[in-house]
Amino acid sequence: MKLLLFFFFLWLIQQVHGDDKFVYSGFADSSKLILDGAAMVTPDGLLDLTNGSARLKGHATHPTPLRFRDGVSSPVQSFSISFVFGIISPRPSNGFALFISPGKNFSDALPTQYLGLLGDRNDGAETNRVFAVELDTIQNSEFQDIDDNHVGVDINSLRSVRSHPAGYYDGQGVFKNLSLVNGGPMQVWVDHDRAATRVDVTMAPLSFAIARPSRPLISADCNLSAVITELAYVGFSSAAGKANARHYVLGWSLAMNGPAPAIDTTKLPKMPVGRVLGSKDWSKVIEIVAPLATAAFILTVGGTILVLATRYQRYKELREDWEVEFGPHRFSYKDLFRATEGFRNKNLLGSGGFGRVYKGVLPRSSLEVAVKRVSHNSTQGMKEFITEVVSIGHLQHRNLVPLLGYCRRNDELLVYEFMPNGGLDKYLFSEDGKPALSWAQRVGIIKDIASSLLYLHHECEKVIVH
Numbered sequence: 001m002k003l004l005l006f007f008f009f010l011w012l013i014q015q016v017h018g019d020d021k022f023v024y025s026g027f028a029d030s031s032k033l034i035l036d037g038a039a040m041v042t043p044d045g046l047l048d049l050t051n052g053s054a055r056l057k058g059h060a061t062h063p064t065p066l067r068f069r070d071g072v073s074s075p076v077q078s079f080s081i082s083f084v085f086g087i088i089s090p091r092p093s094n095g096f097a098l099f100i101s102p103g104k105n106f107s108d109a110l111p112t113q114y115l116g117l118l119g120d121r122n123d124g125a126e127t128n129r130v131f132a133v134e135l136d137t138i139q140n141s142e143f144q145d146i147d148d149n150h151v152g153v154d155i156n157s158l159r160s161v162r163s164h165p166a167g168y169y170d171g172q173g174v175f176k177n178l179s180l181v182n183g184g185p186m187q188v189w190v191d192h193d194r195a196a197t198r199v200d201v202t203m204a205p206l207s208f209a210i211a212r213p214s215r216p217l218i219s220a221d222c223n224l225s226a227v228i229t230e231l232a233y234v235g236f237s238s239a240a241g242k243a244n245a246r247h248y249v250l251g252w253s254l255a256m257n258g259p260a261p262a263i264d265t266t267k268l269p270k271m272p273v274g275r276v277l278g279s280k281d282w283s284k285v286i287e288i289v290a291p292l293a294t295a296a297f298i299l300t301v302g303g304t305i306l307v308l309a310t311r312y313q314r315y316k317e318l319r320e321d322w323e324v325e326f327g328p329h330r331f332s333y334k335d336l337f338r339a340t341e342g343f344r345n346k347n348l349l350g351s352g353g354f355g356r357v358y359k360g361v362l363p364r365s366s367l368e369v370a371v372k373r374v375s376h377n378s379t380q381g382m383k384e385f386i387t388e389v390v391s392i393g394h395l396q397h398r399n400l401v402p403l404l405g406y407c408r409r410n411d412e413l414l415v416y417e418f419m420p421n422g423g424l425d426k427y428l429f430s431e432d433g434k435p436a437l438s439w440a441q442r443v444g445i446i447k448d449i450a451s452s453l454l455y456l457h458h459e460c461e462k463v464i465v466h
Contacts (some may be wrong), residue, residue: 022062023253023261026269034061034104037116039238045269047249049096049238057116060249061104061235066256068100069230076224078194081234082187082260083252084206086271087137089181089245095136096238096247097154098190102129102229111239113140114158124157131155131227133190133201135166137180138241149180151188153199153220155227162220168204169215178205185250185271187212189260197223206265246272329405331362331415336371336407338363343373350423359418369404370419374412389414391464399452 026045027033035041038051039058049058068076083098097115110119115134122128132154139148143159152160167177178186185206192199200216234254238247248271251263339360340347349357355374362369392403407413424445427437437445456464 020066020257021253021255021261023251023263025251025264025267027249028269032063034063034235035059036106038240039236042269046271047236047252049236049247049249050240050245052240052244052246054240054244055111057106057109057111057237057239059104059106059116059235059237061233062254065231065233066254067230068228068232068256069225072230074225075194075197076192076228078257079192079254080258080260081190081252081254082263083236084185084187084250084263084265084268085135086183086185086248086250087135087181087245088183088248088272089137093241093245094138094239095134095180096236097132097134098188098234099130099132099237100228100232100234101131102232104233104235106237109237112241113138113143114239115237116239117237118158124159126156126226128156129227129229129232131222131224132237133188134158134160135180135188137245151201151203151217153201153218153222155222155224161222162218164218166203166217168202168213168217170213173215178203181245183271185268187263189216191216192222192224194257197221197225199224331405331407331413333407333409333411333413335363336360336413336415339369340371343371368418368420370401370416372414372416374414391462395456395460395464397452397455397460399448400455 024032027041027047028045033041033047035058037058038053038056039047039049039060040051042048047060049060050056051058068079070077081098085096087095094112094115097117099117106116108119108122109116114120114123115136117130117132118128134152134154136145136150136152137148139145140158143157145152145160146163147165149166150163151166152163154160165177166180167175169175180186187204187206189202189212190199191202199218199220199222201218201220202213202216204213236249240247250268250271251265253260253263255261337343339362340358341360343358347358347360349359349370351357355372358371358373360369360371361367389403389406392400396402401416401419403414403416405415407415428442
């Protein structure tokens, strides 16, 4: 019975005083935290303090209070806190803070620049008994912030007692800047030395190649005995502004009177892939992309003009005044070029003294035509062309192949109705195995030719001697 009472009292003391250390390597078990406001734990174990909401606040608190002092009159014990975080923000927004507070109720706190930690009525009041380390991504003049990318040590106010641009000191003591909103995970260490009454804040990118820097980013003389109560809660507070910023905590550990337990980085959840760019990043992107986009635009426009000019020259046609009065239907060079497949030899029907004749199919009407390409090698080529257009273009006789139209470019083209049966010579001399024409057929052909010549020599409007 006495043994049971001993264990009961031991458990009771543990619940009142809290543990002296803890470690979270991810937050898959969200029941271990007290969450309020916009704070949530994602399915993969990320502690999301603001979940992308605008002008809302969120808090995540360790469930049991910790004993920071052995009594009311005793000084605050030494403690060490470490956490891994990452921020994604499309444009300037407010950051978040690690806090130590006598309570876990922040219903009266304000969002935006107050980080959900204090309000305009109590900011700066000694009765707050709040210690915080802020990671701020916006510059607020009312709190005299040094820039829009800084780490600050706060006591009872958002006006930091000591602050420094975010970054770390490498092994040679050279300061390296860090962008809080670069979307990559970073680790922070907060250490309080009871004997020296000093708070050190150190940070570095989360990398296996970079151990904890030996030189802290901030070293501030702080007598926390007048601030932190005997029992106090530890947690994170965040509030977004207009931007849908995301403040993530990946891991967290604390220890009293000793170094914070190591966070197992191999078990930490991953930051979301494809971070949102911040304003500074967008400026850099614009600086790089703008010249490239301009050059691409000029090349595109220039290329388009060149292509159009080439096509124009390819299908360029000539027009003269005489065509208005005498010219029959005119075809575009493009249609004739496509109809004959670029005047390929496989479509060649024959050639004469004034040019070559090609078979073609008009693309729009699918009409089969014979296209005569007047040769420039002949001194009579142009004269022949104009004669046929002006005179034959008006002829209408059943035994004459009708001229359907023409085209003038560097090449002069005449378009006739296509005769699928070929030339008369193939039938007169029985070529290709065709049967010889009978005398009756031959007489009929002679009469048709005579009728055509009579029309040309005497009956047409403008007599043509063929």
